[in-house]
Amino acid sequence: MKRKLSPFAALIAAVAFIPFSGYAGDGTANLVKNPSFEEVNPDGTPVNWVSRIRKHEKDPGKQATAQFKLTDDAQDGKKAATIVAPEPNPDRSLNMAEWYQDVEVKPNQQYFLSVWMKAKLRCGWPNASVEQLTKSTDYAKNVPKDTKSLAELSDKEKPGEYNLYELKFKTGPDTEVIRISLRFQDMGAGTVSFDNVSLIELDKTK
Numbered sequence: 001m002k003r004k005l006s007p008f009a010a011l012i013a014a015v016a017f018i019p020f021s022g023y024a025g026d027g028t029a030n031l032v033k034n035p036s037f038e039e040v041n042p043d044g045t046p047v048n049w050v051s052r053i054r055k056h057e058k059d060p061g062k063q064a065t066a067q068f069k070l071t072d073d074a075q076d077g078k079k080a081a082t083i084v085a086p087e088p089n090p091d092r093s094l095n096m097a098e099w100y101q102d103v104e105v106k107p108n109q110q111y112f113l114s115v116w117m118k119a120k121l122r123c124g125w126p127n128a129s130v131e132q133l134t135k136s137t138d139y140a141k142n143v144p145k146d147t148k149s150l151a152e153l154s155d156k157e158k159p160g161e162y163n164l165y166e167l168k169f170k171t172g173p174d175t176e177v178i179r180i181s182l183r184f185q186d187m188g189a190g191t192v193s194f195d196n197v198s199l200i201e202l203d204k205t206k
Contacts, residue, residue, distance in 0.1 A: 028200040031103050032180065035197045037070055037079045046070060046081055046099075054096040066097040066184065075116040075162040075195035082193045083184040098183040102133070103199055105171055105178045110202040113151065113167040115182065120160055121190030127151060128165055128194070131179040132172055143172040162195065168202070 039047035051068035067084040074080040081099045105111060115128040129150045132140040151165040171178070182194040 028202075031105070031199045031201065032101065032197045033103075036074070036077045036195055037081045038077055040070065040079070044070065046079070049081065049099050049101050051083075051099050052097075054098070068097070068099065071193060073118070073193050075118070077195070080118075080193040080195040081182060082191060084191045085184060085189050096183055096185055098181045099194065100179055100181040101197075102137075103178050103180060104135075105175060106201070107171050107173050107175050110168065110170050111178070112198075112200050112202050113169070113180065114164060114196075114198045115151070116162045116164055116195045117182075118160070118162045118193045118195075119190065121192070125185050126192040126194075127183050127185055128167070128197075129181045129183065130167065130169060131181065132175040133177040133179055134174060135176045137177070137179075140172050140175040142174060144170050147172075162193075 033048040034046055037046040037049070041047055045051070045068075053066055065085070067086070069082050069084070070079045071082045072078060072080075073082065083097045083099070085097065111130075113128065113130060117126050117128065119126045127150055131149070132143050132147075134140055147169045148167065149169060151167040178199065180197065180199060182197070184192045
């Protein structure tokens, strides 16, 4: 079933799921720091990753409840980054919980994002996205119009198991930073886990 994107998601562009193509395993250097969440800060949070709940777009006083934690339900290794929403948020279409990391990139360059996601949901949906930014974290202008920025659930996923989601995209002429966001969209009820995140720079011939 197609879902309408929220006004925020519409700004980030179109939705795409790309079947496995082999880019993630070709030996190219992974630009993501702590991609499998094995490095942990003293407070128990994953090194180089930030968690947050985006506030209600129309009423900043409204905010959903979510738990961010590292679990042993890993796709590979010992840890995964998990978001748990115990109860549905009544206005869930305007809330989003996410783990994110900012990565410096080159302008006008092809990149490839891959992430393993596992979901046990009553409602809501997980996705992985890229936002193109400047170093001042402003949204980059002149992002290629045909650039897709979201890898999400499709009809091909295996419910309750880890599935690989992939996204090939090109940066714009003033893009300096990519924000990789691992999201529980619409803030429904359930558990979403993420593991083994990869961002690689592609050869311009690919």
